[in-house]
Amino acid sequence: MASIRKREKKDGTATYQVRWLEGGRGGTWQDEKFGDEDTADKFKRLVEAHDNRWPPGWVKGQGFVTEVPIPGDIPWVTYANKYVDRLTGIDDRTREDYHREIRIHLSLLKHTSAAGQEYPATVCNVTQDDVTDWVRVEEKGEPDPADPNPEKPKKWARRPADPKSIANRHGLMFCIFQKAVESEPQLRTTNPCKKTSLPRVDDHVEEEMCFLERNEYQRISAEIKDPDARDLADWLVGTGMRWGEAAALKVSDLSLDGERPTVSVQRAWKKAKSGTKGGAYYLGPPKTKKARRILRLSPGLAELARRHSAGAGNEDFLFRAAMGGAWRHANFYNRKWLPAVRLAMEKGLPKRPRIHDLRHTHASWLIASRIPLPAIQIRLGHESIQTTVDRYGHLELGLDDDIADAVEAALSVPVQRSGLRSVV
Structure with missing residues (x-):
């Protein structure tokens, strides 16, 4: 075991000497000096932890000059x-x-x-x-x-x-x-x-999600003067798609015949690595494996899709900007969405939603309609149900009354008793 000796100087200060037998009994005496007791105690414990030997990398009078390199180690x-x-x-x-x-x-x-x-x-x-x-x-x-x-x-x-x-x-x-x-x-x-x-x-609030009531969304929609841009906003809030997924849809992704019109999410816009492809956007796979999905369309959205696909080829984008190409997020946001939001706010809208908040809004509308979270997970293309629960689980508080009513109804049913005693 190592020990600490305090040695007082004439000027009133003191040094603290750590002494120990190298390797234990039979070893030679070793010592190291320190200017304070706390540092001396830390060194004493280091010596004891190394079987009463100098800690690897320690140089007497200098401290740890370097640690002993580990073979095969990598920065x-x-x-x-x-x-x-x-x-x-x-x-x-x-x-x-x-x-x-x-x-x-x-x-x-x-x-x-x-x-x-x-x-x-x-x-x-x-x-x-x-x-x-x-x-x-x-x-x-x-x-x-x-x-x-x-x-x-x-x-x-x-x-x-x-x-x-x-x-x-x-x-x-x-x-x-x-x-x-x-x-x-x-x-x-x-x-x-x-x-x-x-x-x-x-x-911590990572991002302030904005959920729009139906009438609040309608107030913004009414301020979007371009009907094609308004249709794209309706599609985003009606399907819950990510922007990159909706803007990448092609006519061939639609299945509008029959009683169950659907759209297939197969691709999304991706931003290229800087220095390649000019840092531009390109078409790639959706965000996750489960983001590849087929969505059932409401009658209104199916009719919207028919209008935009009429006369277009299978490889044409479903939603096309003025020049016939795909919509770019920056153009849509700065020229269509943001001006509409500002006008709606000037007329009393208390919220300032982003485009991505249309996806959050879609989820909130489904929860308000008592759609279970696992179904919403599939609809939104979340890889994990935990993502859905973390983001939207708090909105399910509205189901508490239904749960309480269900429990009350179950407990209020009279139990039929035979009057016979059970034998244990």
Whole structure:
């Protein structure tokens, strides 16, 4: 066991000497001096944790100069980028997004030794505490050094991340470390992300979803002067499609014959990786596997589809802008949607919905009509029912009265009793 001796100086100050027998009984005496008792105690515990030997990487009188390198270790950022490069089944834009997250956020990961020394993160040296420290850095953000009030900054070099973003980045980090655990040869024995305590997502409003009542949507629709643009807005709120899905529909995706008219979601607009295809948009698969779906159309939407597909070829877009091509989000938003919303707000509309809020509105209308969440999940093309519950589950509060009535009705039915005693 190591011990601490306090040695007072003539000037009133003191030093604290940690002494121990190297390797235990039979070893030679070793010692190290410190200027305060707390640091001395931390070093004492380090010595004891290493079987009464000098901690690896510690130089007497200097502290941790470097940590002992681990054979086969790789810098964290290098390994993370290689992991993303080797991913299959993702498009170029997603791969670029992952690389950006590594460059801006995951690169902030550092390793702090037991003595408080910071080192660049590697695949092997990162601990659970290091991951927790990274979460705190993400939560806190980085104020702009030029901000005159760093305690309550108004300018940021890097803004504090919301809980959902932290969870998404932590998920990517988890997958990268898990790959190191499962690799051959194995680089790690455990995943340092496994027991991280993340900020609660429901403690923060990630986005202020806007749900429109039917009359509120009609007030906006009435201000859209272009009938083709109005039809596209009606389609979005009537189907719950994502913008990229609706704008990518082709005439061939329609099935309007018979009593059950439908539309098939097979593609969506994607933004190309910068530097390729001019950073333009291109047609690709929908967001997830379950986003490939067939939607039943109401009679009104079926008639709308017939109007827009009349005289068009199978490969023509269902919704076409003035020049005959597909609608672009920016053009529709700036020239059609935003002016209509502003006019409606000037006339008393209390909300300022985005185009994507038409999808949220569609879900809220279905819930108000007592459509169960699993059916809404399929309708919206959510990969997981959890996504549907997280976003719209709170709207089901209106069903509480129905549930209470059902329980009351069940309990109020008289029980037929035979009067016979049961034998146990």
